[in-house]
Amino acid sequence: MTSQDNMSEEHLPEAAHGHGGGPVVTKDGHFADPGLPAHEPRRTDIDEKAARRAERQVAMWFLLSMLATVAFIASYVIFKPGPTHHVYVWPIGNVAPLNFALGTTLGVSLFAIGAGAVHWARTLMSDEEHIAERHPIEATPAVREQVFADFRQGAKESGFGRRKLIRNTMIGAMAMVPLSAVVLFRDLGPLPEQKLDTTGWKAGMLLKNINTGEPIKASDVQVGSLTFAMPQDLSEDDEDFQVRIAKDALMLVRLQPGDIKDKKSATWGYQGVLAFSKICTHVGCPISLYEQQTHHVLCPCHQSTFDLSDGARVIFGPAGHALPQLQIGVDNTGNLQALGDFTVPVGPGFWERSE
Amino acid sequence: MSTHEYDSSHEEQIGHSEAGVEQKHLGEKSADWVDGRLGIYNLAKANLRKIFPDHWSFMLGEICLYSFIIIILTGVYLTLFFQPSMGEVVYHGSYVPLQGIKMSEAYKSAIDISFDVRGGLLIRQIHHWAAIVFVAAMLVHMMRVFFTGAFRKPREINWLFGFLLLFLGMFDGFMGYSLPDDLLSGTGIRFMEGAILSMPLVGTYLQMFLYGGQFPGNDIIPRFFTIHVLLIPGIMLGLLVAHLILVFYHKHTQFAGPGRTEKNVVGMPLMPVYMAKAGGFFFLVFGVIAFVSAIASVNPIWAYGPYRPDQVSTDAQPDWYMGFSEGLIRIMPGWEIRAWGHTLELGVFIPLMVFGLMFIVIAIYPFLEGWITGDKREHHILDRPRNAPVRTGLGVAWITEYIILLVGGGNDLFATHLHLSIDAITWACRILFFVGPVAAFMITKRWCMGLQRRDKDKILHGRETGTIKRLPHGEFIEVHAQLPQEELFRLTAHEQQAPTELPPAVDENGVKRKVSRAAKLRAKLSDGYFGPQSQIAKPTVEEHAELTSGHGHH
Missing domain, CATH: 2.102.10.10 (Rieske [2Fe-2S] iron-sulphur domain)
Known part of the structure; x- marks a missing residue:
């Protein structure tokens, strides 16, 4: 008997109001946040045999990667480069053996490391969710005031606002100095002049x-x-x-x-x-x-x-x-x-x- | 003999245990040494167990990062063999069809990398495939950020960094596939010459300066090389680091859900989970790209031959990410203004401007939306695309335009494969260029509204259980089950903004108020974003209570 067969009127979802536990909770006129659900352990968390199996699987991936690296080096030595060598590989078609062997072995050696690491993370590392607080990026008003005060103090001590002659000549100098860089680019190429208007054809040319x-x-x-x-x-x-x-x-x-x-x-x-x-x-x-x-x-x-x-x-x-x-x-x-x-x-x- | 063996293993054991103690100390000691000079402990305290939320779409940015690293690694390898020179040589290498043919050193060295350097072809293919994946991943990553509103305060500047990375990545890709100086890439460089020449006043000067004289000259390949391997990657590396620092500093966004608020971030720690997952993902991406490069040929330059300005292959196509600019140039009518001894080549110049415009709208969108909403708060909870119908519609409109232009860029391929006339396809693209995005916007917006209605319906009436009940008077009804509290919260967690209202036309003293044109425009746009035609009011607790208070009450 499955659970559906003996389902009585009382067990129908509508009757079990608030399916999933209790009545609807509201807060300040909104549906309330029930908070982070409790952590559900994975098989590997509770079954040591499953965990050991996962460990072996991860190790298999890493082992596969090592084998593929050996195969890569072997391919490098065995196969000849060049455009004339081709073999048919189903279903891809004709391939250059060196490129095909190097690429597939490199691909496997890299992919296997990734697969091992991800499998390790997913089965054996804790999957418990943590909560970290965020902090506002903006500074507090006190810090803000302090920064402005420091800046004003610095500006005052520099005399930048008061000594206009210094300020203006400095701005002038800074604005002009990049011109040297611009000038240096002049010799990138000739001026267009009439170059685009003519071709090499002349009267009498065969x-x-x-x-x-x-x-x-x-x-x-x-x-x-x-x-x-x-x-x-x-x-x-x-x-x-x-x-x-x-x-x-x-x-x-x-x-x-x-x-x-x-x-x-x-x-x-x-x-x-x-x-x-x-x-x-x-x-x-x-x-x-x-x-x-x-x-x-x-x-x-x-x-x-x-x-x-x-x-x-x-x-x-x-x-x-x-x-x-x-x-x-x-x-x-x-x-x-x-x-x-x-x-x-x-x-x-x-x-x-x-x- | 046996004594000797015993002795040596004994020594080894001692050595081991000593090394073990030493090692533990050594690790801590060296960490202390570094901390004393760089202060790494404070950095590590904040970041070693930093929490990152989990969602499949958050991997898209990782693909960008990893393909960029792959491009740098393989690119450095290629520079060891590539000769960025347009000096002419005659080919006598191992590829018979090209023997005796004049070509540039750039092309010859690219052929040699492909045929005479063992693994050279593989690295070339990985480099090219990774570039294709890089731009694609950036585009899709950008869509993820756009459609979920992750670009909102405080992340607008990071959006700009990402935008610049996309823009620079595209151009670096273009320059990269131009370097081998084959017949196809030379055609691309010629295209660029025409585009530069079309610029009024400065075009001919820019062309002469960039190419070092008349097209093609001898300078463009070495100059592109420096820009491609040094200038642009250097800038991109800086932007990338800044992009990642900001991701850490802002902390990652997350979708709404139980326990997730604007003030927290819920997920798993960097060490060990994300070190393993993200670090492993690098190898997965690299592995897949290496595998693709083993079985799928990309840019077989030996088949194109060396570049000659009077030759061309019939199916000249840029890499996919430049395809939309190709579409712009192909569907544009050949408008040209000739007056007072000057020519304004609108047929090329307008596409050039539209090309820029399509990028500029991406860059400014976060600021535009921020101005319309007037929202000054930080946002860390992502929007579901349906809950922002206008934004989603605009995004889909942009993508639609992009796809239409891609089709326009391949009009010859569509014509030959679909047995249609090229004129018909070009004209269809011309019309769709204007109609397509508008239609896409309207359909998407309505679609989002429909999904909002469905969410509302699910909250108020529960989900369908598939259980059919027969009432005493014979009527059959399907039993609906109320959503669990988590779902009720998740589906209503988003905030619905009311449109900005203009102040009354007359102020409290009866004086006519001056409302600036910008304020009026803003109110209008705000109404477009948040008016009743753009969002379905989400169900309130009262509505829900009303509907669920009595049994059988429908």
Whole structure:
């Protein structure tokens, strides 16, 4: 028979008013604080056998940690580093054995110490709650008065308020001395001047294919393809290659002349071959996704979309203005060449940029 | 032979007992020595058996502390191998796909750490995973403090310390994953260049000074390195120590419950319980992060290749904690003002400002709430989030905004995984940016009110017992049992503030009173926080007595 089966009317909770002991206690119009409940001992508090079992469990954790540390050192010696070694571990997949072995053993050796310590605290250390009093943080009025009196005395003895000449010159000196530190930062970099307005492109400079390093013939640029180019005088071995390619990178497309909506854009190209800056005008990512049918290019970073058939104007996304176009022609051997620098700054907008 | 053995063990025994006596003395003696110079006994008296209350949510701050320590330990190790230089080298190392490729020394040394230093990859991964956990834990810890009102007097300054730690931690994380100079991190540094350039007047100057010239230059990685390993961690260490000192000094907050008051703290002592629990928890956190680093790859820089400004990978994403700034920049329309020979790049500058604003509201909230409530008392008993519906609603609104921006920051991933158009997701995020937080606020506030009603109902009518009783006339009712005294106390322990009332428009002499605009605003906000539409009056003892006086009275 369970207790529920023989539950009579008197034992129903409603009848046993104030379930949990006695009627409701109130104090000053509130439900009274019954105070900290009595401590309930755990099994390990009263059963020495259970306590000894807990002790063994804690020791097992610490022992496991020691074993894992030995395994860590063994792994360090046994497994070879390098990218070529892989083993399949279910269900994770292919792993580098050294990293996997070191990580798991280190993980176990650390976790086991933690688990042992926490288990020790939870089973064997006293779980009796204690009460500590809080003390107000604010000082007593007497202390406060004393501090103010001390301060006034100190201020008076310094004469700081009375000797205004000292006070003012000192404030002046203290305010000026950090200027030296500010000045020292001047040589962190050059002034912007016109640096952002120009690129490395000059009239007569051939366009070089970024992948092959060869000059590009107008006839090499096919409809539907996207070709990346850089100035002929630029080489990957150059000291300033990264700085220059960050501004000079070009993308070339060929459009059917009839598809070009922007007249000026068409005249700046050569027989439908158009050259645009590859650097997005939003925050400078290189644009790399080309949709052949619509002649849209998309920046993979923030999805600014430009219509190359319409002067590379922005048709979607966070970019603020069109991609600059480089005016191109051909030399006498049919190689594409620049007819000058970009007429507007490439890359992200900035305060001094004018169009 | 046997004599010798006996002798040696005998000696050992003597040695042992002597050492035992010595040791006891030695421990006390050295403690006395230190106390004579540092006065540690007074410190220990106050703290050795210091009481800390127990609640699972109080562990969140510990995760922050421990992951920070893990980051420092692993970070020092990494500096032994990492070369923070943009000098160009050609790779001839063990990773075949990169052989013969030009790269910076920074990138090469990061690859070498991953493939040629035994355990280097593990430490790199632990460092990165710990950073991810660190920022996440700080955010969740901050939510705990926010939603329970633990930031109220006297803890506002500690809230600011915590806020600064979150802010600095995020930026140090950004700089950290920028250091390897791989294709992904370089894209992040380029993004930062664009953001700096968008600032009116000073943008180009700041950019030139920070990068030592035009992007990318040769200075940004070594400069980031110094800031990442020295400047910011140094400041953070100071803030962290101050944060912990204040936690000790203020004593920990606790939830309402029997025996717990504003004037005491109930829990277990630092020594031994919390030394074991908290100390053990450090090893648990470290162990889990080490294990994750063994099985889950993070930032596989060898797969990205070295940075080149004209190349990019298609799924460029920052670490998760920078994702919301990515969302801001992605959903913003490309507004730009061009006039008088100048360009104001609003499409980048506005997100930059909103980014700052989202942080500033966190920093000032405790002071704002303090001003609205006008409450000058110390608070050590935590609020249950439901009992502060407006605060809880504001917090959820902020989180909602954050999540919407995270989604916006991954709009390309959502588009490809959910087969939706990227335009649709971007537009949805643009609209939700304004609508989402408002809706979240209203839903949360109502939800809190509903929970308050449920508490009230439980107090007045008791809990459902599951016992069905048939009355003499055939009606079935479910028997309700009154809550135990502890529950009655716990559920009504919170205080309900009345809205601030403006003084009457005319004073006792019949002169029209001047009420400042600030006072009027404050009264309005106070009404918003504590008016009848924002809280359910908690049941009084009288109501309870009235309802429970007669049996069967409903």
